[in-house]
Amino acid sequence: MxxxxxxxxxxxxxxxxxxxxxxxxxxxxxxxxxxxxxxxxxxxxxxxxxxxxxxxxxxxxxxxxxxxxxxxxxxxxxxxxxxxxxxxxxxxxxxxxxxxxxxxxxxxxxxxxxxxxxxxxxxxxxxxxxxxxxxxxxxxxxxxxxxxxxxxxxxxxxxxxxxxHKIAVENFIKIISDKKLGHVGLYIYGYISMMCDKYNNKFQITNAQLGELVGCSERTMKKYTQRLEELNLIASTRVYYDKKQLDKVYSII
Structure with a gap:
């Protein structure tokens, strides 16, 4: 719809x-x-x-x-x-x-x-x-x-x-009506929202670990989180140790 x-x-x-x-x-x-x-x-x-x-x-x-x-x-x-x-x-x-x-x-x-x-x-x-x-x-x-x-x-x-955890109805509609997100995107967004609430809007994790927690592959997680970022629903930054990219830090916008 x-x-x-x-x-x-x-x-x-x-x-x-x-x-x-x-x-x-x-x-x-x-x-x-x-x-x-x-x-x-x-x-x-x-x-x-x-x-x-x-x-x-x-x-x-x-x-x-x-x-x-x-x-x-x-x-x-x-x-x-x-x-x-x-x-x-x-x-x-x-x-x-x-x-x-x-x-x-x-x-x-x-x-x-x-x-x-x-x-x-x-x-x-x-x-x-x-x-x-x-x-x-x-x-x-x-x-x-x-x-x-x-x-x-x-x-x-x-x-x-x-x-x-809260999902504003405007965001629900934005996610559900997007052909690249749908109810899978909503589930992932809801999980990240919950964790951001717990960690002062700074949820640090790799996509592989996040996929394991949620129940999908790293590739699936990457696809959906990228789309959520494109729609300005979440944001992420990289954490570096010894000049190596490691975890992402997610936040809800």
């Missing part, structure tokens, strides 16, 4: 950004994905459902945010990733998502705490409320947004930014 469509679809300028849990990289690495590409898809997909849920975008033209349309942002082959996104699929299994028909139509603050107004509550108040979507419409609730610690309420990334 192109940049202009995504900006309108995601209501950029009116919505708030979301945080991603740092543990997502370790958790996804334990999942039985069919490929590195699919692992990256799962990360990008989770970011998008967090953003849509947190901003209660379902409260507008609900059917715009069907699972079909969300997946189409990343791939035209829905069947290839259905094992990740379906009800009871991989993301449901590892505790990152829950398939539900009860979606947020609004959000508000109650005593300083973020709360969501859900469609089932609204239908109790307005029994004859017309649906603007198919009867089988369902969404993915981002569980880590709500709770991260043994199901304790209000401990998720919507409430606490501790041990999280």
């Amino acid at each position: 192109n940049k202009e469509y995504l900006e309108q679809w995601l209501n950029v300028g009116e919505c708030v950004n979301v945080q991603m849990p740092n543990e997502i990289f370790e958790d996804l690495s334990k999942g039985e994905f069919k490929s590195f590409n699919h692992k990256c898809f799962a990360y990008a997909y989770y970011y998008l459902i967090c953003y849509i849920y947190r901003n209660a975008l379902y409260g507008g033209e609900t059917d715009q945010y069907s699972q079909h349309n969300i997946i189409n942002v990343f791939t035209s082959d829905k069947s290839s990733v259905s094992y990740i996104t379906k009800s009871g699929g991989l993301l449901d299994e590892i505790g990152y998502t829950r398939t539900t028909t009860d979606y947020p139509v609004t959000y508000y603050m109650d005593g300083g705490i973020l709360e969501f107004g859900l469609i089932k509550e609204l239908r109790k108040k307005i029994p004859n409320l017309e649906m603007n979507h198919s009867p089988r419409f369902c969404v993915k609730e981002p569980i880590k947004g709500m709770a991260r610690f043994d199901g304790e309420d209000y401990t998720g990334t919507f409430y606490s930014f501790q041990n999280t």
